[in-house]
Amino acid sequence: MKSKSIPFLLLLSFLSISYSLDVKDEKENLSELMEWTVKNGIKMPNIEIRNEKDFGRGIFATKDIQEGETVLYIPNQVVIDPRTAIDSIKDRFISLGSSPSDLNNLKSLSITNIMALFLIQQTELESSKWKPYIDALPTQFDTTIYWNEEELQELDGSLIKEFTEDKKESVKNNYADLLKVVQKIKEATKITLDEYKWAVSVIWSRTFSVTIEGHSVGALIPIADMFNNEDPDQIKIKEVGEGDGMKMVADQDLH
Numbered sequence: 379m380k381s382k383s384i385p386f387l388l389l390l391s392f393l394s395i396s397y398s399l400d401v402k403d404e405k406e407n408l409s410e411l412m413e414w415t416v417k418n419g420i421k422m423p424n425i426e427i428r429n430e431k432d433f434g435r436g437i438f439a440t441k442d443i444q445e446g447e448t449v450l451y452i453p454n455q456v457v458i459d460p461r462t463a464i465d466s467i468k469d470r471f472i473s474l475g476s477s478p479s480d481l482n483n484l485k486s487l488s489i490t491n492i493m494a495l496f497l498i499q500q501t502e503l504e505s506s507k508w509k510p511y512i513d514a515l516p517t518q519f520d521t522t523i524y525w526n527e528e529e530l531q532e533l534d535g536s537l538i539k540e541f542t543e544d545k546k547e548s549v550k551n552n553y554a555d556l557l558k559v560v561q562k563i564k565e566a567t568k569i570t571l572d573e574y575k576w577a578v579s580v581i582w583s584r585t586f587s588v589t590i591e592g593h594s595v596g597a598l599i600p601i602a603d604m605f606n607n608e609d610p611d612q613i614k615i616k617e618v619g620e621g622d623g624m625k626m627v628a629d630q631d632l633h
Contacts, residue, residue, distance in 0.1 A: 463496035
């Protein structure tokens, strides 16, 4: 099938998000997240994360920001790219009793499934290095891939229905591919379709394209994925030296 470009507003509609934390949990979660950023060397010189009643959780400027100014610095050690994800997946399986030879099947996983499996594993791991970040991710996505057939009928004749049907079929097939691999690994826990839908929704809505060893790959960049600016060209991601980290820089004055 020939690929089609998806209008931005359509993509926004498809990737709408909702949080299901109560007020107390939001405050506690945000406090833990902020402690985690400090511990891991994330720097936010002129921005802060806040929970706003009418807006939800997001990043807000604490002062006027000038063009070229760094608004966020993220060390590579907390960036989640496919290499980080696969290493973590292997370590997790081995800690559960799998042998290194059991893990050879992981080589056949797609990048999306590597990232999805990583996220699912991390939600179950209390000792996860990324726990405060994982806990801060949306717990629900109000996307049309969760709609039943009756609800989808309301979209008859629309591009979003066609897009949704393609996505639902893709999710179903990729989930089956993941299960084929994971079921061959000893000590692997069962992965549900709902868990998989959640993981790929995180990936679709929050992945950045970054360059690693000369190759462009998708990566989850904690805190950077919380920017809600309407114009994505206002903020640019730049790498800061090999093996160091990444920074988000204002591409224009922000007031």
